[in-house]
Amino acid sequence: MRLKDKVALVIGGTSGIGEATAKAYAKEGAKVGVSGRDEEDGNRIVEEIKEAGGEALFLKLDVTQFSEVKDVLNRLIKTYGTLDILYNGAGIHDDYQNALELDEETYDQLMAVNLKGPYLSVKAALPTFLEKGKGTIINVGSQGSFVAGPGGSAYVTSKHALEGFTKQLAFDFGEKGIKANLLAPGYVETPMTEGSEEERLKDIPAKRAAKPEEIAKLAVFLASDESDYMHGSSVLMDGGWNIGR
Ligand code: NAD
Numbered sequence: 004m005r006l007k008d009k010v011a012l013v014i015g016g017t018s019g020i021g022e023a024t025a026k027a028y029a030k031e032g033a034k035v036g037v038s039g040r041d042e043e044d045g046n047r048i049v050e051e052i053k054e055a056g057g058e059a060l061f062l063k064l065d066v067t068q069f070s071e072v073k074d075v076l077n078r079l080i081k082t083y084g085t086l087d088i089l090y091n092g093a094g095i096h097d098d099y100q101n102a103l104e105l106d107e108e109t110y111d112q113l114m115a116v117n118l119k120g121p122y123l124s125v126k127a128a129l130p131t132f133l134e135k136g137k138g139t140i141i142n143v144g145s146q147g148s149f150v151a152g153p154g155g156s157a158y159v160t161s162k163h164a165l166e167g168f169t170k171q172l173a174f175d176f177g178e179k180g181i182k183a184n185l186l187a188p189g190y191v192e193t194p195m196t197e198g199s200e201e202e203r204l205k206d207i208p209a210k211r212a213a214k215p216e217e218i219a220k221l222a223v224f225l226a227s228d229e230s231d232y233m234h235g236s237s238v239l240m241d242g243g244w245n246i247g248r
Contacts, residue, residue: 005227007032010083012076014066014124015092017044019193020143023215024090024222029057031223036079038062039093058083066093066120067112072127080131087135088226089128091121092143096195100155110157117161121168125183132181140183141225142169146241148187150248162187166237173235182234184225188218189241209242 015021017039045061052059062075132138147153147162172183
């Protein structure tokens with residue numbers, strides 16, 4: 004029970020890595036707000052958490068809308084009393100389109116979800132964290148936070164920028180008891196990577212994709228007090244993919 008009595012908001016918690024993280028947080032004793040776009044999946048995940056003996060509620064959210072982010076946070080705090088952990092996992096991909104292929108609308112939407120979303124949720128959560136003198140922020144980057152290739156022009160740009168945002172958060176708020184870190188997965192079996200070519204496995208020393216549950220273990224560590232001396236770190240979990248790039 005490494006997260007006993009903590010309250011977590013898992014944005015992007017209705018699928019893939021976020022779903023596994025929401026379940027892992029609940030298993031470790033946290034009360035979890037499962038947040039994302041898909042109502043059916045959100046309710047299913049909450050039911051599964053409750054059946055396993057955990058506490059959770061579904062909070063439908065479009066993370067690009069600040070009014071919705073504030074509303075979700077208020078509802079979570081009204082239900083569970085506070086917020087301790089903010090997990091920013093909402094993300095969309097750009098189908099590996101280069102700058103010439105990419106249309107402006109796709110670029111704007113991707114940046115709004117992958118980059119502005121974390122800023123909006125952090126902005127909404129910071130007053131609570133500052134009042135408590137403690138708070139945990141986990142931003143989900145990617146191997147694409149460090150190298151080109153895991154996405155197209157917009158995806159890789161957004162994930163690089165998210166690393167910068169995370170560092171600046173740690174720089175600005177570390178002394179107030181707030182830790183912010185970047186969790187950077189490699190290739191994970193989720194709806195986002197469905198249909199991805201298996202070709203990439205030849206470059207991954209582990210010779211397989213990660214399961215979302217494996218990434219969730221790192222998300223638990225970054226959410227727990229065990230990582231309290233980590234500020235602005237970027238942690239790769241990629242089966243060694245990055246070392247050969
Ligand atoms: P996924 O498609 O399974 O899940 C994405 C989640 O984001 C869903 O819960 C969805 O509802 C939510 N979301 C999308 N748009 C949203 C919006 N506007 N508002 C609120 N929520 C929104 O994807 P996944 O593979 O689990 O990816 C989760 C995160 O991990 C993403 O940030 C992704 O970039 C990152 N990532 C994934 C991989 C991988 O191989 N799957 C690798 C590196 C990084």
